[in-house]
Amino acid sequence: MVSFILRGTGQRLAALLLLIWSLGPVYWALATSLMKPRDIATSPINFFPPEITFEHYRKLLGGLIGLPDETGIWYDFLRALINSLVLAGGATVLTTAIAALAAYAAVRLRFPGRNLVFYMIVATLAVPGYTVLIPLYRMMVSLGLVDTYSGIILIYISAYLPLAMWLMRSVYESLPLSIEEAAYLDGAGRLYTMIRIVIPLATPGLIAAAILTFLGAWGQFSVPLVFAPTAATKPLTVLIPEFATKNYVDYGLINAAGILAMIPPALVVMFLNRFLLNGLMAGAGK
Amino acid sequence: MTDVKISQLRKSYGIQTALHGLDIEMESGEFVVLVGPSGCGKSTLLRMIAGLESITSGTIAFAGRVVNNIAAKDRDIAMVFQNYALYPHMTVRENMGFSLKLRDVGEAERNASVEAAAKSLGLGHLLDRYPRQLSGGQRQRVAMGRAVVRKPALFLFDEPLSNLDAKLRVQMRTEIKQMHKRVKATMIYVTHDQVEAMTMGDRIVVMRDGRVEQVGKPIELYDRPVNEFVAGFLGSPSMNFIEGTLGEDRQSVVLSDGSRVYLPCAVGGAAGQPVKLGLRPEELQPSDRGLSFEIDVIEPTGAETIVMLRNPALIGEASLCLLLRERYDLSPGQAITIAPKPGSGHVFDAESGNRLLPDRVVEIAKVALR
Ligand SMILES: Nc1ncnc2c1ncn2[C@@H]1O[C@H](COP(=O)(O)OP(=O)(O)O)[C@@H](O)[C@H]1O
Ligand SMILES: [Mg+2]
8 A cells, every 4th residue: 555655656756757857948948938138147047037028929920910120030030930831841741641652562562672672761760860961962052952942851851751661661560451452352453442441541650650750850950050041941940049149149039939939840749649549440350 | 153263273482382283163153161270271272262362373263264364353252351351440331332332333222232231131230330339240240241242253251250259150150151042152261160161061172281182062071081181170079090900801900909890891902001990989889899998088068978088008098089979877987898880980091091992882981890
């Protein structure tokens, strides 16, 4: 009994620590984003904003709703937000679609070198991104793809496809082949079976792949730092650090932008999560 | 309705050969059971007929037309899988109507077909449920319904009852036979269960290690197995074998304890040749004269009683099984003398296991005990 209570307490303590560990920085960013600049770098530190202000958020969003604004920051922010959405969204849709087809081929189609191709794609996971950055840059320059959506999305796809394919492969492997065979015998072709039977059953896996890719692409820093030099493609991750200049680090603004930048991925996860139905496969077999 | 002709059919997986040149003919409208121990190639053969597995060599023909190069989806075949393979994201109605939808059957007609099939299988009230909301037996019926709705020329079943409990299995056995009578299509049924094979098949194909051992009507196979394997595989409890040698007159078998069993007519084979005498448990009965045993275990099932007998001098450490329909007052440790009923018994070559047929008489050798 005592050990039971102790264990329960221990578990709660562990959960609490984990919560502080993961939500602490978020709280800290939120608190800082609501403080006046003079309250931010004080000693002792303010754990709560002594006085709440929305001036940082106003700088980032004010222009959008027509408030007078002299810095022009809102425009850069909006531009970068759109870039982030296009880059991460495009990479997510394409990566998931390609992984869905490629992994299926790797699992179900028989062709020479099938496993070799798959493992070579997955093996690129082991190559650290920065080691290929310079040759990649030269390649992208010669292709005229630097500072273009398609160029950066292409890089994201090559970065996240192996993981998505790996994930999708195990999803397909867990689907009983006999369900597809039953569809063939019912008169369905390969493509029809893929669309009507396989994809619906693999949806949880596709959602998981989409979430992973979106979160990864949304948070990318080094790739856009190199390949997105101008406002045309520069995403939030590259824009936000620019709020720290040589003379003045605008902590309030950086944290307010950070809080806003958290919203889209949170929404994506919440939205897609609804499709992550458990037990979709239940009832197929015995 | 279609007849199926399989000629010299081979299947290799790399260097391993799963089927060694099979020749089987199935008549139109026939219910054929493929039976054999696990791993003998039954599923492989069935899947090749379905078009789900490639053919290494040989041909499969439906109604005289070779189908080797016809895709599974165009063979007009329905298959019931061992794990049912229902579409989990579709309702029972959608599961059963899937094939009709693919053939552009209108919704009204589709619903009528599905509902008729569902009614005959007792699924009428479950049409809007998902497979996960059904019991194992109901899923099995949906899998059958999905096959029936299509009105295919050929039905294939791969151990469809092996996941059901014993009682339901017996019931579904009957229902499948009734379905066969109703739809009159050719059906090929795979099982490792010899009881299913015996009770369901118009004809049985007994397989072992990728080869056909014997093809025939259930009773034919039971009464005249071509070899020791078929003899031992069909029947439960299975046939007893007692080693001995063929007498110099080729009309008797000499057992290891010196007792001699006389055969009513000469069988093929040489004098002194080692043979096995096969006796089914229900072909033996207590008798005043015959072979002596000690009762080891008694297993009454109500309708019948299984008695395991021992005699180390005659059969070593093995047991001899006796099946009694009448009730006797027996107890373990008791001595008993048994003899085969008239007109029963089989003789096999000890080495090859092949049946030793009588030289002239085609009728099976009737074995008499002294
Ligand atoms: N895909 C495969 N690759 C290699 N060997 C296989 C494959 N499928 C079946 N086999 C082999 O073929 C033989 C027959 O298998 P199967 O037809 O499933 O037997 P059964 O259905 O009679 O139990 C077995 O020895 C099995 O190991
Ligand atoms: Mg099998």
